[in-house]
Amino acid sequence: MQRTEARAALGVPSAVLAICAAVAGLSALGWAHSGAALDRATAAVDGRVEEIERGRGALAVVTWTDANDVSHTERLPLSDPDRYRPGDSYPLRYDPAAAHPRAVPAQADDLTDRRDEYLVPLVLAVLAAAGTTTFWGLRALLHLRIRRAPATPGRARGGQAPLGHATARPVVHVQWHTADGRPREGWQPVMAGPAAASLRAGDPQDATAVLVHQRTADGRLVIALPDGTRLIPAGPLRPRRPRHWNDSPEPPPLPGTPPPLPHGWRLRCILVALTTGAVAAPVVWWLTSQAAATAALTVVLAASAATGMWLREVQRVG
Incomplete structure (x- = not known):
């Protein structure tokens, strides 16, 4: 199989699996970190609900004061936006030995909402990866079965x-x-x-x-x-000539080397990556409110968009 065909065949599922791996990895790290933080949170404190933010998901803006009389502000997810109102008490726990403590909800219902932030994208990423692997695996199996036919x-x-x-x-x-x-x-x-x-x-x-x-x-x-x-077949066999099918001759590629990609393909890939990154960064930040997750997912999405643009350029060569 020629190099270009192999790269094109593997590029799309590889890009999707890379995104799924990044989302699953970050979500798993967040899940593990929240579990470890919960184990270390031994000091109890009552916070005060300052505001309920209603957007993609309801968030309770909670202020609390630790044992050193330092004030903190946390944004905690709520599955039920009517559970708390501004001015209500919000039970919290935190790690008293941490230099910069972050509070976790003390009640089970509130804690479930907090950990669901990591569990839901983790499950979705695993399902997406499983679906992608199944789809492309079945296509590869079909290709191998056809190849073995007389x-x-x-x-x-x-x-x-x-x-x-x-x-x-x-x-x-x-x-x-x-x-x-x-x-x-x-x-x-x-x-x-x-x-x-x-x-x-x-x-x-x-x-x-x-x-x-x-x-x-x-x-x-x-x-x-x-x-x-x-x-590699890319669709079902057609018994009739496709409309506007064109078989005009083209010069053959150089032996042993892929034909050159269209002029300006690097610039187009860079522009697509930058545009995707510029759009993805604020969206991911709004969804996660975490700098590390925003940076990682933005890079993965930009790289995947550049890969998709490169594959489009490869298709144009053919």
Whole structure:
């Protein structure tokens, strides 16, 4: 398999799993830190509810004074915004040995709300990672099952079919014979890359001799090129020619090297990363109110956006 096809195939799930890992890791650290803080919080104190903030989730702004007569202000989550009102007493516990103590709720209901801030994103990140792994794992398994099907000789000609208003994806016109000798014809969308682009080189009347793997009569095709590269199917096999399918020839890529990416691709990736970071930072801060979480998630989201833009540039090459 060519390098570019492999990177494109692995880029999307890798980016999603990186985001899930970052969210799960930060949430797990927050969960563990809150558990450790609860174990160390042995001093009891009553705080005063100054304000109830109603936004994404209700927050109680609580002021309290430690044993050294130092005043503190905490923002504590509330699942029920009507549980407290300004001026109410809010039971707290804190670590008396800490240089800069942070209070934790003393009542079980309030504590559950506080720890749910970490538990909910942790569970969602794990579910998202499991779903992504399952989806792409099944796709990989399907690809491997098709590859193991008996191969029959055929002819293939590469082309492009529109995908939206400004993009297109490679679709290979394949002619082959089934095991019982019946001629077949179809158009198979494949993942973009130098191998798919090489099928468009030469005279439009020419076609490349290939080996065709197909597990079921109308199932997807895995197309093996003469050099051993297998094109990854990117959609179901079409029995009819796609609308506006274009098989005009293109110059072949240099042997052994991926074709150059479009001019200015680095600048576009940088601009996408900066824009994503500028938008994500205030949103993540509003959601978490934690500097470390904001910085980590912003970097991950910006890097993932840049990776997505790079993959788009790779698709344009094909």
